[in-house]
Amino acid sequence: MMEAEExxxxxxxxxxxxxxxxxxxxxxxxxxxxxAQVYHPDKYQAPHMKETATExxxxxxxxxxxxxxxxxxxxxxxxxxxxxASGLELGTKLNKAEELKEELERLRKMKEQEKVAAHFRPSGxxxxxxxxPHFLHGHGIMRGxxxxxxxxxxxxxxxxxxxxxxxxxxxxxxxxxxxxxxxxQMSSVSSIEFIGSAGLRSxxxxxxxxxxxxxxxxxxxxxxxxxxxxLNLTNSWTRQLSExxxxxxxxxxxxxxxxxxxxxxxxxxxSAAGELKCGIDSFEASAHYNHRFSSKSHGRISxxxxxxxxxxxxxxxxxxxxxxxxxxLYSIGIQGIFWKFELHxxxxxxxxxxxxxxxxxxxxxxGAFLIxxxxxxxxxxFILKPYYLKREKKKAxxxxxxxxxxxxxxxTAADKAQKLLQNVxxxxxxxxxxxxxxxISNALYGNLKALKKSNAPVESNxxxxxxxxxxxxxxxxxxxxxxxxxGVKKSGIxxxxxxxxxxxxxxxxxxxxxxxxxxxxxxxYEELQIPxxxxxx
Numbered sequence: 001m002m003e004a005e006e007x008x009x010x011x012x013x014x015x016x017x018x019x020x021x022x023x024x025x026x027x028x029x030x031x032x033x034x035x036a037q038v039y040h041p042d043k044y045q046a047p048h049m050k051e052t053a054t055e056x057x058x059x060x061x062x063x064x065x066x067x068x069x070x071x072x073x074x075x076x077x078x079x080x081x082x083x084x085a086s087g088l089e090l091g092t093k094l095n096k097a098e099e100l101k102e103e104l105e106r107l108r109k110m111k112e113q114e115k116v117a118a119h120f121r122p123s124g125x126x127x128x129x130x131x132x133p134h135f136l137h138g139h140g141i142m143r144g145x146x147x148x149x150x151x152x153x154x155x156x157x158x159x160x161x162x163x164x165x166x167x168x169x170x171x172x173x174x175x176x177x178x179x180x181x182x183x184x185q186m187s188s189v190s191s192i193e194f195i196g197s198a199g200l201r202s203x204x205x206x207x208x209x210x211x212x213x214x215x216x217x218x219x220x221x222x223x224x225x226x227x228x229x230x231l232n233l234t235n236s237w238t239r240q241l242s243e244x245x246x247x248x249x250x251x252x253x254x255x256x257x258x259x260x261x262x263x264x265x266x267x268x269x270x271s272a273a274g275e276l277k278c279g280i281d282s283f284e285a286s287a288h289y290n291h292r293f294s295s296k297s298h299g300r301i302s303x304x305x306x307x308x309x310x311x312x313x314x315x316x317x318x319x320x321x322x323x324x325x326x327x328x329l330y331s332i333g334i335q336g337i338f339w340k341f342e343l344h345x346x347x348x349x350x351x352x353x354x355x356x357x358x359x360x361x362x363x364x365x366x367g368a369f370l371i372x373x374x375x376x377x378x379x380x381x382f383i384l385k386p387y388y389l390k391r392e393k394k395k396a397x398x399x400x401x402x403x404x405x406x407x408x409x410x411x412t413a414a415d416k417a418q419k420l421l422q423n424v425x426x427x428x429x430x431x432x433x434x435x436x437x438x439x440i441s442n443a444l445y446g447n448l449k450a451l452k453k454s455n456a457p458v459e460s461n462x463x464x465x466x467x468x469x470x471x472x473x474x475x476x477x478x479x480x481x482x483x484x485x486x487g488v489k490k491s492g493i494x495x496x497x498x499x500x501x502x503x504x505x506x507x508x509x510x511x512x513x514x515x516x517x518x519x520x521x522x523x524x525y526e527e528l529q530i531p532x533x534x535x536x537x
Contacts, residue, residue: 013063013076015492018475020485021077025068032064035494039420052416056494123347124149129170131355143355144170150179158185165199175200195223202226207234215240230255258282268292282307295319300329310334314369317342328376330369332360337368396450396503400464403501410497411466418470418495425474437480438531441517442510443469445490446499448521464500471495472509480513486527511535 014021017031037043039057044050066072066084075084127146135141150164160183167176177199185191190210197203205223212218221234232254240246245265252258258279265272274287284306292298299316311333319325324345331338336358343350356368400407432439446465471494476482484490490507491498498505505524510517511531518535522528 011077011488012081012492013067014485015488015490015496016059016063016494017067018485018493021487023067028064028067032060032068035060038424044420049420053420055413056417056420121152121347122150123152125349125351127351127353129353129355133355133358144168159183177201205232225255232256277306284309300327304333313340315340328372330372332365332369334360336360337365339368339372399502400500406501407497407499411499414466414495414497421471421474421495425470428476429473432476432480435480436514438476438482439512440469440472440476440482440509441512442508443467443472444508445496446505447503448506448508450500450503464503466497466499468493468496468507480531482528482530484522484528487525490524 011021014023017023017028017035019027019031023031036057039053039060041050041054041057044053066076072084125146125148129143129145130141131143132141134143146166146168148164148166150162152160152162155161162181162183163179164181165176165178168174177197179195179197181193181195183191183193190208192209193207195203195205195207203223203225205221207219207221209217209219217238219234219236219238221232223232223234224230225232232252234250234252236248236250238246238248244267245263247264248262250260250262256279258277260275260277262275263273269292270290272287272289275285277284277286284304286302286304286306288300288302290298290300296319297316298318300314302313304311311331313329313331315327315329317325317327324343327340327342327344329338329340329342331340331353337356337360339354339356341352341354357364429439431437444465445468446463448465450464472482474495475484475493484493484507490496491505506521507524507528508519508521509528509530510519512518513531517537518531519537520528520530520532520535
């Protein structure tokens with residue numbers, strides 16, 4: 001499905017000067033001086049070269065003017081060039097008062113929405129337990145239902161208030177509870193929460209959290225049950241083991257005394273967690289692993305074993321939109337065989353576990369797993385995928401027709417910029433070849449998937465890819481290194497352009513270093529730093 005690109009702001013001005021979005025004032029001035037020397041019109045005699053140099057020199061000057069001004073840079077970082085042109089800078093570029101008023105109103109509403117979202121965060125879960133055996137015996141398909149809901153509000157700079165409740169019904173029995181939590185930020189490293197709950201588990205308590213160091217956090221809690229007067233004391237410690245992994249220890253003393261040790265890891269493509277819990281008369285070990293196959297689909301496997309549980313769960317999910325995800329899971333254990341359907345949207349969840357059988361019959365268990373899996377892959381292969389591909393192709397053609405003039409103009413400007421870079425780029429390339437340094441042998445930017453399916457040459461205006469070998473060789477440093485900054489859209493780099501507006505883009509680079517060949521592909525906003533041993537072919 002073709003959708004508008006999601007990601008951080010373009011930050012084209014940072015790409016233009018080849019600097020990081022966190023660049024200091026001195027780094028901005030240094031980059032401006034370097035590029036101004038490259039594109040200064042006085043360096044060129046041929047009229048067409050002087051004209052191209054003048055155009056690009058003006059772009060460099062504009063980038064420096066904005067990024068060297070503290071207020072303009074802040075506006076640009078938040079709203080981009082649209083914000084600067086909306087009247088938030090001195091000297092509006094909009095001629096009509098109506099246009100200015102409309103733009104300022106849009107930005108005001110955007111700020112209000114962001115403010116409300118930051119101060120008002122609702123969340124909730126609906127759990128509907130269903131049973132196929134109950135239904136077949138004429139007792140109805142619904143076994144029970146549970147609902148939880150909470151709203152957290154930032155009532156002041158240092159104080160938060162959270163109000164929540166839950167309701168559960170199982171057969172003819174049911175109950176509920178209401179909870180209020182008041183949180184106060186005592187300092188930059190410590191906070192305290194006061195908790196009150198009425199209903200099934202009436203209690204009062206407090207909990208404190210303190211960052212003992214940049215990698216270690218401790219939490220202590222004390223609660224008093226209003227039903228039997230029992231006290232419960234909890235202590236937990238969480239330590240950051242690496243950039244992507246953390247470990248924790250949790251100790252609970254009271255009516256349900258237990259100690260647990262856990263571990264969690266989260267990366268771009270995967271997440272995993274495990275926990276070992278020991279109580280006075282119970283034991284439980286659990287783990288789960290999630291893997292992202294693409295930006296829209298993921299798989300999941302989890303397991304649990306203990307004194308009261310033995311279960312394994314496998315399944316996957318797909319992202320329907322920016323805020324919605326569906327998931328289907330298959331579960332088998334001592335409690336029976338289940339299908340579980342989940343819908344996640346924002347902070348809301350709908351979970352429907354369906355009990356298929358309480359008997360662990362191997363034939364039934366195999367069928368319960370294979371039937372929905374087969375149906376899914378058949379539907380995806382013969383119905384869903386062809387439909388979405390057809391729709392993608394249609395939208396891509398419409399988008400190409402709509403942006404063809406814009407792309408032609410951008411390609412022409414990129415080609416002119418590359419001609420100005422050619423002499424220096426060739427000199428740098430020859431120098432790196434002499435010393436066995438970094439040489440870019442091939443570089444393509446754009447919709448690489450479309451390139452594989454199309455026969456259109458890269459130089460064609462119909463191609464969704466542009467050759468960027470020359471500008472990348474120009475950017476190679478004297479020490480034989482190349483770095484493209486994270487969070488900066490690559491189409492803004494001198495000699496680049498956007499060959500397919502609205503489409504996802506990647507950069508593919510082949511290079512040689514020290515007599516060896518390397519290759520790497522990165523996403524549009526992803527950092528690129530070469531040479532790297534992991535890129536070796």
